[in-house]
Amino acid sequence: MTVPRACPECLRRAQLLAHLAPYIEKIATGAPGSRSPELLRLSNEDLAAAAAPKVATRVLAGIDAIPEKRLRGDLVATQCWACCRHDARYPPGLHDAADAPWALIGRGDPALLERLEPQATVTVVGARRASAYGRGVARELGRELAAAGLIVVSGLAFGIDACVHRGALDAGLTVAVLGCGADVAYPAAHRSLWRRIGERGLILSELPPGTGAWRWTFPARNRTMAALAGMTVVVEAAQRSGSLITADLAADLGRDLGAVPGPINSRASAGANDLLAGGACVVRDAQDVLDAMLGPGLRKVEPRGPELEPALVGVLASVEGGEQTCEAVAERLDLSAADAASALATLEALGYVSCSLVGVYSRTMLVAP
Amino acid sequence: MLATAQTFTLDGLSARPVRVEVDVHRGLPAFSVVGLPDAAVREARERVRAAMVNCGFEFPLRRIVANLAPASLRKAGPGLDLAIATALLVASGQLDLEQLGSLALVGELALDGSVRPIPGVLAIAEAARERGRTAIVVPAENGPEAALVEEIDVICLESLGQLTALAAGEWRPSRPEPMQLRLSPGAGPDLADLRGQRHLRYALEVAAAGGHSLLMVGPPGAGKSLAASRLPSIMPPLAPEEGFEVARIASACGRLGEGLAAGRPFRAPHHTVSPAGLVGGGNPPGPGEATLAHRGVLFLDELCEFRRDSLEALRAPLETGWVAIARAGSWRHLPCRFMLVAAANPCPCGRGEADPECSCAPLAVRRYQSRLSGALADRIDLLAAIRQPSAEEIGGPPGETSTVVRARVLAARERQELRLGPGRCNAEMTPAELRESALDEDAASLLAESYARRRLSGRAHDRVLRLARTIADLAGAETIGYEQMAQALQLRRRDQE
Numbered sequence: 001m002t003v004p005r006a007c008p009e010c011l012r013r014a015q016l017l018a019h020l021a022p023y024i025e026k027i028a029t030g031a032p033g034s035r036s037p038e039l040l041r042l043s044n045e046d047l048a049a050a051a052a053p054k055v056a057t058r059v060l061a062g063i064d065a066i067p068e069k070r071l072r073g074d075l076v077a078t079q080c081w082a083c084c085r086h087d088a089r090y091p092p093g094l095h096d097a098a099d100a101p102w103a104l105i106g107r108g109d110p111a112l113l114e115r116l117e118p119q120a121t122v123t124v125v126g127a128r129r130a131s132a133y134g135r136g137v138a139r140e141l142g143r144e145l146a147a148a149g150l151i152v153v154s155g156l157a158f159g160i161d162a163c164v165h166r167g168a169l170d171a172g173l174t175v176a177v178l179g180c181g182a183d184v185a186y187p188a189a190h191r192s193l194w195r196r197i198g199e200r201g202l203i204l205s206e207l208p209p210g211t212g213a214w215r216w217t218f219p220a221r222n223r224t225m226a227a228l229a230g231m232t233v234v235v236e237a238a239q240r241s242g243s244l245i246t247a248d249l250a251a252d253l254g255r256d257l258g259a260v261p262g263p264i265n266s267r268a269s270a271g272a273n274d275l276l277a278g279g280a281c282v283v284r285d286a287q288d289v290l291d292a293m294l295g296p297g298l299r300k301v302e303p304r305g306p307e308l309e310p311a312l313v314g315v316l317a318s319v320e321g322g323e324q325t326c327e328a329v330a331e332r333l334d335l336s337a338a339d340a341a342s343a344l345a346t347l348e349a350l351g352y353v354s355c356s357l358v359g360v361y362s363r364t365m366l367v368a369p
Numbered sequence: 370m371l372a373t374a375q376t377f378t379l380d381g382l383s384a385r386p387v388r389v390e391v392d393v394h395r396g397l398p399a400f401s402v403v404g405l406p407d408a409a410v411r412e413a414r415e416r417v418r419a420a421m422v423n424c425g426f427e428f429p430l431r432r433i434v435a436n437l438a439p440a441s442l443r444k445a446g447p448g449l450d451l452a453i454a455t456a457l458l459v460a461s462g463q464l465d466l467e468q469l470g471s472l473a474l475v476g477e478l479a480l481d482g483s484v485r486p487i488p489g490v491l492a493i494a495e496a497a498r499e500r501g502r503t504a505i506v507v508p509a510e511n512g513p514e515a516a517l518v519e520e521i522d523v524i525c526l527e528s529l530g531q532l533t534a535l536a537a538g539e540w541r542p543s544r545p546e547p548m549q550l551r552l553s554p555g556a557g558p559d560l561a562d563l564r565g566q567r568h569l570r571y572a573l574e575v576a577a578a579g580g581h582s583l584l585m586v587g588p589p590g591a592g593k594s595l596a597a598s599r600l601p602s603i604m605p606p607l608a609p610e611e612g613f614e615v616a617r618i619a620s621a622c623g624r625l626g627e628g629l630a631a632g633r634p635f636r637a638p639h640h641t642v643s644p645a646g647l648v649g650g651g652n653p654p655g656p657g658e659a660t661l662a663h664r665g666v667l668f669l670d671e672l673c674e675f676r677r678d679s680l681e682a683l684r685a686p687l688e689t690g691w692v693a694i695a696r697a698g699s700w701r702h703l704p705c706r707f708m709l710v711a712a713a714n715p716c717p718c719g720r721g722e723a724d725p726e727c728s729c730a731p732l733a734v735r736r737y738q739s740r741l742s743g744a745l746a747d748r749i750d751l752l753a754a755i756r757q758p759s760a761e762e763i764g765g766p767p768g769e770t771s772t773v774v775r776a777r778v779l780a781a782r783e784r785q786e787l788r789l790g791p792g793r794c795n796a797e798m799t800p801a802e803l804r805e806s807a808l809d810e811d812a813a814s815l816l817a818e819s820y821a822r823r824r825l826s827g828r829a830h831d832r833v834l835r836l837a838r839t840i841a842d843l844a845g846a847e848t849i850g851y852e853q854m855a856q857a858l859q860l861r862r863r864d865q866e
Contacts, residue, residue: 325754326859327568331762337571338840341859342852349819349858357738357863358586358715359754 003081004110010084010103011071011208016044016063018211023052028216040220041099078183078209080107093118096253097227101206104224107182108202112173115151116202118230118255121175122289123153125225125243126160126235131268134236135163137260141235142167142174144286147366148299151175153229155221156190156197160235160243165193168201175202177225179217183209222246231256231293233283237271244271247280256292258283306350308368315343316368319353324360370394372459375473376452377496378444379489381654381701382621384496388438389449391456396432402453404437407445416447416478417454424482424530429461443653443699448487451476451506454529466536468504472524473497476508482529486510488623491616494518512545514625517616548625550616553606554632560599560771565762569596572753572860574774577603578781579839580794582687582709582748584672584741584862587755589719593712594637597668600710601633602771604666605782608792611664614704618663622656634665636707640674644682654694654701659686662707672711673740680745683709687748711749713741742864750796750832752862781842795839803831806838811851819858826864833857 017024024039027050039047044063048056075082083089084103091113094100106113122145126138138160145152146168154164156176168174176197178186182205185191197203206224207217222245226232232250234257237243251257258281262269276282281292290299308316315329323329330340344361347353352368353361371392377384400414421428435453437444452474458464466472475493477485490511495518497505504522507515512525524535525542534540563570569585573596576583585593607615615634619625638647638658649657659667669675686692690706715721716729717737729737740746785794789802798806808816816833819825825833834849837857841849 325568325756327566327754327756330567331565331759337567338852338856340568341571342855345855345857345859346815349815349855355863357741358713358721359752359863360715360721 004083004089004106004113005087006082006084006103007086008068008071010086011068011082012063012066013044013102014082014105014206014208015066015071016048016059017206018208019059019063020048020051021207021211021214021217024216025214027051038099040223074209075105078107078181080105080182080209081110082106083110083113089113091116091228093121093229094224094227097223097249099223100227101224104204104206105182105208106202106204107198108200112151112175112202115173116175116228118228119293120149121151121153121229122293123225123229123232123246123250124160124164124235125154125222125232125237125246126164126272127237127241127243127268128157128159128161129268130159130163130236131266133262134160134260134268138163138235139167141233141260141283141286141289143171145289146170146172146174148286148290150289150293153177153225155179155218155225156186156194156203158187158189162190162193164235165197169193169196173201175204175228177221177228178203178205178213179207179221180213181205181207181209181211184212186213218242219245223249226250226255227253229255231258231281231289233258233260233289234272234275234280235260235283236262236269237275238268239271239274241271244275247275256281258289258292260284308347308350308352312343312347313368315340316347316352316363319344319347319361320363324362326359326361329361370460370462372456372469374452374456374459374469375497375500375502376449376475377473377493378442378448379446379492379621380442380699382489382492382618382656382660382703384489384493385442386496386500387442387444387449387452389452389456390436390438391453391460392434392436393429393431393457393460398430398432400433400435402435402437404440405443406437406449407443409447410437410444410449413447413450413453413478416450416480417457419480420450420454420478420482420529421458423480424528426458426463426529427461429457431461433457433460445653446487447477447485448475448489448493450478451484451508451526451529454478455532458532464532464536466532471503472506473500473502473504474506476506476511476526478529484508484526484528489621490514491517491620491625494521494523495617497521513548514616514620516545516547517550517613548616548629550607550609550612550629551631552609552612554602554771557602557631558599560603560769560774561767563592563596563599563768564765565758565768566592566596566755569753569755570768570774572751573600573603574778575836575839575843575860576600576708576710576751577605577774578778578795578843579750579785579835580708580796581750581836581839582796583711583751583753584746584749585710585712585753585755586715586741587712587753588721588724588757589714591755591757593755594668594670597637597666597670597710597712598635599771600666600668600708601635603774603778604633604708605775605779607633607664611792615664618656618660618704622661634662634707635668636662636665637668637670640669640671641676642679643676644679647679648682648686648692648705649694649701649703652696653699654696654703656703657692659683659692659705659707660703663704665707667707667709669709669711672713672746673737677743680743683745684748687745709749711746715754746862747828747864749862750836751860753860777843780845781839784842784845785839795835795842798835798838800831803834803838806834807848808837808854809848809850812837812849812854815851815854815858829861829864833861836860 142164152168185194226249259272259275494515509525
């Protein structure tokens with residue numbers, strides 16, 4: 001496996017953003033039109049001049065003076081790697097955006113980068129203050145989409161984002177795009193989720209390791225999320241929420257846009273419902289997303305599980321047939337209690353069945369091969 | 370004239386020595402009892418007076434003071450009657466009992482002078498031996514119980530009048546035959562009555578083999594109570610010293626009269642039981658159901674209906690094997706090492722969500738089931754989901770008998786004792802001992818994978834290891850294999866997500 005590469009010039013751009021972060025914060029927040037930081041389209045010199053006219057030359061000189069060794073050493077020290085826009089593995093979707101990050105700094109398995117093609121990637125975002133309905137839908141959607149083989153991108157924020165990641169982790173791959181350095185677990189409450197995504201998925205950021213989060217970095221990472229994916233789905237968003245920025249950006253890039261309908265009298269869903277009224281695709285389940293991205297009926301949501309021994313197939317069939325306790329399975333198949341218990345535990349470990357608090361088994365979505 | 374007699378009063382499960390001093394001197398006729406007596410002790414005056422007169426003695430019409438020393442100890446119960454009467458007889462010159470200095474006397478008097486049985490004679494006889502008494506005078510009915518204690522002479526008294534013959538040396542009763550402590554279960558309820566239900570049988574066997582606590586969930590009438598009441602019959606027999614502990618508790622509660630039930634105790638308190646009723650309490654503190662179930666089974670039917678504070682009170686005792694009750698002026702430590710078995714319905718209506726007849730609202734079901742993962746349920750290792758047995762099963766042949774199952778349980782327990790030390794079982798394994806348990810590669814990877822996929826919490830991880838160890842012991846295996854680990858994962862009690 002080859003490690004993705006980044007040229008020093010692109011790494012310096014990341015450093016420049018980190019150095020200018022407080023200045024950009026000053027001019028980007030509160031000003032009209034700040035929702036999409038147009039600033040990020042600018043070249044290094046123009047950006048520095050626009051954000052911090054008084055210290056521009058000093059900052060630029062300082063950035064240029066950072067030796068390449070230190071740029072790379074920082075990455076290695078924080079278990080990160082970088083991939084710049086000149087590398088073949090740079091996600092192709094990002095080339096469509098004029099203001100795309102020059103370099104992506106990531107944690108996790110870099111081999112996943114090559115699979116981040118827009119037609120195989122979906123971004124799911126939503127409100128931080130989410131209702132139970134929204135959280136449940138987000139988790140289920142995340143799981144089904146990941147199980148269907150799509151890479152699920154979200155932002156690791158509270159509420160919908162975290163539920164999407166959790167759902168996706170249950171069944172497949174997920175990518176978190178952060179508004180801070182990739183080695184910073186922000187929000188801190190999501191540290192364990194951040195670690196799990198790092199182990200089994202990918203964490204991306206355009207900022208160098210160690211950079212904290214600023215208010216402007218969130219709309220900035222939204223443009224990355226929108227560009228990475230072929231479709232952006234909004235689950236529960238209020239009017240004027242950050243998720244709608246992502247939706248706007250996706251629409252600007254010509255990507256598909258979907259929204260999960262919410263109650264019409266709920267403020268928390270007003271933004272998502274507005275998107276639907278404006279022509280976004282109605283998302284009721286993962287199948288709707290697949291139909292919109294790949295064409296109607298081209299792929300079915302059918303998560304497939306690992307191979308099963310013949311004995312286990314019989315047990316699985318009896319659970320499907322409505323036998324719900326270990327007792328009933330043993331009785332139906334005339335197995336000893338110990339054998340039935342061991343078969344059910346194996347099926348549960350493989351993810352084919354789940355067991356409730358009172359010992360009642362039910363079938364999961366996983367389809368046997 | 371002054372006379373003293375040695376007696377004992379029951380304090381919780383143990384006996385405390387009490388010295389009865391009776392002084393008879395001139396003055397207005399009166400009889401007073403001093404030294405922190407409770408109502409029953411104060412009433413002894415009337416019983417003693419009537420018993421003496423009705424046995425042909427004379428009740429002295431003089432000033433009588435009976436002092437119970439130590440004065441700081443609260444004396445309870447009618448067991449002091451005999452000692453007061455004896456001391457009074459000696460003090461008034463009607464009885465010349467030389468041996469009084471080396472005797473201990475306990476017993477309640479009837480008005481006709483006969484001696485009635487009292488609770489706690491076993492503990493009292495033990496205490497008398499420890500205080501260096503050579504003989505103890507007990508009510509005749511308590512004789513077999515007192516005779517359990519060796520190295521002390523037991524004199525059974527039927528009536529106060531016999532004291533004269535005893536003092537004169539004309540009558541010396543023979544030592545009563547000690548009561549039989551039946552350590553292994555006899556012809557009680559048998560596991561063969563449980564027809565079909567192989568998973569439940571299996572869970573019972575594992576629970577008995579490792580001393581694990583068990584939760585049974587199923588519709589009413591599926592056989593949960595029946596199964597629980599058969600559990601003592603498949604558990605290993607009590608060790609002699611364990612049998613003695615059980616007898617001592619039964620004696621202190623006055624339940625040893627008709628002899629000890631064979632085998633391990635089985636207690637099934639009703640779900641309205643108060644915390645004090647469950648773990649012991651009151652003032653002075655007495656033992657509760659948990660202590661009565663010591664070395665046996667405590668069965669909580671309808672776990673979700675129990676008062677939350679009652680269940681909370683059971684938590685610490687379940688972990689330590691002791692109940693500590695502190696009251697102003699007294700402090701008790703009562704043993705309660707029992708196996709917890711609980712039963713619950715799957716939903717408020719009892720049918721279970723899977724049954725189309727179930728009409729419970731989903732929220733009501735969740736609220737009901739949330740009580741199954743409370744603080745007490747956290748201490749339960751095993752879960753057995755039970756369904757209504759089919760007609761063929763009920764009409765079918767009886768299952769394996771308790772004797773057959775008990776033989777397997779015993780073999781598994783022997784392996785555990787070899788590994789952990791005498792009297793210990795897998796449920797009591799410390800985390801350090803758990804880490805030492807040998808797993809083969811497949812079992813370890815199955816456990817690690819379940820843990821990594823967040824299907825297990827840290828606590829559940831250890832619980833599964835303990836269960837797997839027991840299942841391996843039942844199978845006679847040194848190392849835990851894949852099959853055994855998988856069975857343990859299936860049998861474990863589930864936590865709420």
